[in-house]
Amino acid sequence: MSEMIKKPTLHDVSRAVGLSVYTVSRALSNRDGVSAASRERVLQAARELGYVPNRAAQELRRNTRSSVAVITASTSNYYYLDLMTGIQRTLRLSDRTAIVADVAAEGVYTRAVEESLVNDLIQSRTAGVIATLTLSPQSIQLFEKWEIPVVFVDSAPPKGADRVPSITTDNIGASMKVGAHLGDHGYTDWLFLAYPARWSTRAQRERGLREAAAAYGATLEVLESENDTASAYAALSGYLAVPGRSLPRVIIAGNNPMVHGALRVLRDRGVTVPSEAAIVAFDEFPWAPLLDPPLTVLNEDSETIGVLAAQTLARIIDEQVEAERLGKPPTPVYRPEYRQEMPAELIIRKSCGC
Amino acid sequence: MSEMIKKPTLHDVSRAVGLSVYTVSRALSNRDGVSAASRERVLQAARELGYVPNRAAQELRRNTRSSVAVITASTSNYYYLDLMTGIQRTLRLSDRTAIVADVAAEGVYTRAVEESLVNDLIQSRTAGVIATLTLSPQSIQLFEKWEIPVVFVDSAPPKGADRVPSITTDNIGASMKVGAHLGDHGYTDWLFLAYPARWSTRAQRERGLREAAAAYGATLEVLESENDTASAYAALSGYLAVPGRSLPRVIIAGNNPMVHGALRVLRDRGVTVPSEAAIVAFDEFPWAPLLDPPLTVLNEDSETIGVLAAQTLARIIDEQVEAERLGKPPTPVYRPEYRQEMPAELIIRKSCGC
DNA sequence: ATGATCCACCTAATCGTTTAGGAGGATGAT
DNA sequence: ATCATCCTCCTAAACGATTAGGTGGATCAT
Known part of the structure; x- marks a missing residue:
């Protein structure tokens, strides 16, 4: 039975209907130069054979x-x-x-x-x-x-x-908004937990925060980590473990993995959020409102x-x-x-x- | 300068070194039949021209x-x-x-x-x-x-x-584990918030829960929703809104989107977890331990x-x-x-x- | 000198499409 | 009757790679 041919090509369809591959090609791609009757026959045959065009061949030929x-x-x-x-x-x-x-x-x-x-x-x-x-x-x-x-x-x-x-995103403006809100809370001791500068938003977010810190007379410390949760956890716990270092009043997490790592550190150290240390993060995500406490977040419209x-x-x-x-x-x-x-x-x- | 040719092909490389495409092809794909000297010249020329093979042509010809x-x-x-x-x-x-x-x-x-x-x-x-x-x-x-x-x-x-x-995953065994744990807590009124049966795990998870429910003398209600957070939210709030319906003692969420929807419903209705209603979910995810309260979860090793x-x-x-x-x-x-x-x-x- | 063997290389066909450049026949205008 | 115009369809050449089947010459044993 003709339907059982494996991997039929344009050629197989052409043979089946007794028309040249040219005509079959035009019929299948719905361009003109083919009579309605032939087109119908071609489509019918293609369906019966289960013809599916070979994309590699198409792309090679069409250069698209x-x-x-x-x-x-x-x-x-x-x-x-x-x-x-x-x-x-x-x-x-x-x-x-x-x-x-x-x-x-x-x-x-x-x-x-x-x-x-x-x-x-x-x-x-x-x-x-x-x-x-x-x-x-x-x-x-x-x-x-x-x-x-x-x-x-x-x-x-x-x-x-x-x-x-x-x-x-207007990252400078955005991070100034974040900074302004923290300033209004009266926090003066900020820590920015940041991913590497390879992501160019990093520099802009840092800059906005710096300007806001300057305007509010706050100090801004920047702590860099690789861009994943485990690294963020390691970076922040390493930072806090330094003898004599006090907990920052607020941690600004550069993105999703950063805030994840930071929250784990705070939980493991038994730090109460936000009374002992507040936390704010860039990038909204679905679980943010369900965390303990619900997370204040800067929302980009991704x-x-x-x-x-x-x-x-x-x-x-x-x-x-x-x-x-x-x-x-x-x-x-x-x-x-x-x-x-x-x-x-x-x-x-x-x-x-x- | 030859390096500026755009999109060089095997043919261009062949012309550049004065060897046939056959030889160039063999040299580049590191098969034998090419002298060391020629191979070196070919590789050199390919590098200079910035030749990159065309995958469509390769796949067409090699049928891979x-x-x-x-x-x-x-x-x-x-x-x-x-x-x-x-x-x-x-x-x-x-x-x-x-x-x-x-x-x-x-x-x-x-x-x-x-x-x-x-x-x-x-x-x-x-x-x-x-x-x-x-x-x-x-x-x-x-x-x-x-x-x-x-x-x-x-x-x-x-x-x-x-x-x-x-x-x-051994989903029947897994859901029996879940059910057994709920039974040990003494809960007798279970609600399974489930995604559609198109995902075949649905039936297995339901079956394991049913067996556990029977063993512990608990009742199991199944509530089906489309497989996304919004639908889960809608399904559960619709269910709870029915007059005279009491809150189930425990909600078993079929997967990630289900538990997300369920938690939002409970939060919006001011239900305290787990004292008023407990909740358990299939599929571990990174935020589960950071939620309020931390989520008990069945972990597949995905x-x-x-x-x-x-x-x-x-x-x-x-x-x-x-x-x-x-x-x-x-x-x-x-x-x-x-x-x-x-x-x-x-x-x-x-x-x-x- | 002869033949066998090997090596490095080439020519040309091929994969499954698209498409330029006709060809043949019907239709209509003159 | 002649010619231009359409349609519909075809033949054959691409696209950029791989590879079967040679070719010509060097090397070596006899």
């Missing part, structure tokens, strides 16, 4: 690709899930799919992993890249050479790639950021495809208006002392 | 593919992150990559989405599939026709596909399950490739020992009343 890569580190950060939701929802509209590529899958980030990942993306001729952390200038150069457009989210392009678009990033990337890719169709060099064109900055809001709950 | 798809629904469930960690770590060893495909990306699961996803995976000629929920028999048939091996994790194959491997699933799939794919090399039909071979069941442990914290 359908998937966009999201480069990320530490998928355990919750904001990343919202971000992906926004990205996926938007890309689906233009029939593209997003794949995630983790540069810190084995735990820590290394240059070697970044390089091999970038190589991998070029091998698969990705349509475009959304990066959640600043990539190396070399990576950007490579993507440029292969005409793969890049958009940064919540992170800045590296030096020398200032034209590359980025969708970010989903919207994801939507904007995906829209921007999709537009650049479309322009690129169009340029190629017209025979122009298809190098991606970045316009200044592709840079966008979103506001963030402070969600006040209990952990700050309110 | 390097990526494995993980079919999932509701990525907000935390166990999924651990699962992915295990899968990624294992696949990396055999130089394969995992991509995730969400059948419920738009929120709810529909048959149509499953069908189009399966079609998509066949188009890209995925090397193999790891499914975290029971797929339709049609999907299984399709994968079979295209000789794409499938492994289920934490879920059973559909009817008629009993030979397909699955790595699961990472190990991920590792086992990936190993099993990798082995099947390898056997398949080997069979093809020998000219045999490359249909995947499933052995009975590919079915594995893992134990789970109860992590007792405070929310159960301990």
Whole structure:
């Protein structure tokens, strides 16, 4: 029975209906040049045979690709899930799919992993890249050479790639909001538990806090940790274990893994929040209101950021495809208006002392 | 300068060194039949030109593919992150990559989405599939026709596909453990807040609870909700809002989104946990110990399950490739020992009343 | 000198699509 | 009757890699 042919190709369909592969191809992709009758026969045969086009062959021939890569580190950060939701929802509209590529899958980030990942993306001729952390200038150069457009989210392009678009939160303004709230509480002894500066938001968040601290006459100490819960735990307990060191009045956790580590340290040391030490964190997450005490948090609108990033990337890719169709060099064109900055809001709950 | 050629192909490298594409190909893929001197020249030229092989062309010609798809629904469930960690770590060893495909990306699961996803995976000629929920028999048939091996994790194959491997938790045993603990507390009025039976663990967990309830003379009510936090919230508040209905003594949440919804309902109604109502949940997650009160939870070892699933799939794919090399039909071979069941442990914290 | 063997390399076919450049026949205008 | 115009369909050449099946020459045993 014809339906049992395994892995039928265009050719098999062509033979089955007695029309050339040309006609079959046009019929299946719904372009004209095929009579209604033939089209019907082709579709019928394709259905019966269970024909499914071979994407590798299509992409090779058409020189197009359908998937966009999201480069990320530490998928355990919750904001990343919202971000992906926004990205996926938007890309689906233009029939593209997003794949995630983790540069810190084995735990820590290394240059070697970044390089091999970038190589991998070029091998698969990705349509475009959304990066959640600043990539190396070399990576950007490579993507440029292969005409793969890049958009940064919540992170800045590296030096020398200032034209590359980025969708970010107004992190300086946001952290000043955080600082102002702490200042209003009358706290003067702040500790910022921060992830590494490789994530460019780190510098901005620190800067906003510094300005706020200066305005309120508070002292700001910065404690750096790798970007995961275990490291945050280790960093903070190491810090507090130094003899003679007193507990800061408030801890500002740079993101999700940081606040997780910090809360564990405080719990293990029996510190009462917020009466002995208050705590505030960047990045809202679903469990924040259910913690003990409910966590005061700075909420970035990650989903919207994801939507904007995906829209921007999709537009650049479309322009690129169009340029190629017209025979122009298809190098991606970045316009200044592709840079966008979103506001963030402070969600006040209990952990700050309110 | 030659380095500025955009998108060099094997042909460009071949021209640059004055050797045929055959020789260049062999040199780059490190097979023999090339003198050391030529190989060096080829590698040198490839480096200078910035040559990166085109994966679509390779896969088309070699008829191999390097990526494995993980079919999932509701990525907000935390166990999924651990699962992915295990899968990624294992696949990396055999130089394969995992991509995730969400059948419920738009929120709810529909048959149509499953069908189009399966079609998509066949188009890209995925090397193999790891499914975290029971797929339709049609999907299984399709994968079979295209000789794409499938492994289920934490879920059973559909009817008629009993030979397909699955790595699961001993859910019946696990839920009996849960039930026994509740029985020992002396609770007799249990409510199971459950996700739909499309996830095959649902039935097993329910069955174990039922047996335990019978053994302890408790009553078990089952309340079903869609598999997300908002639905769980709606389902439970609707249930409790029925006039004359009394609060159950203990709520057993079927998974992560369920417990999240339930805790929000209890908080909004001012119910004290565990004195007024106790709560226990399936699936450990990082925030569980930090909630108010710390959550008693049944811990599946998702990472190990991920590792086992990936190993099993990798082995099947390898056997398949080997069979093809020998000219045999490359249909995947499933052995009975590919079915594995893992134990789970109860992590007792405070929310159960301990 | 002859033949066998090996090595380094090449030519050309192939994977499954898309598509430029026709070809043949029907239709309609003149 | 002639020619232009449409349709519908075809042939054959790509896309960028891999590889079966040679080729020509060096080396070596006899």
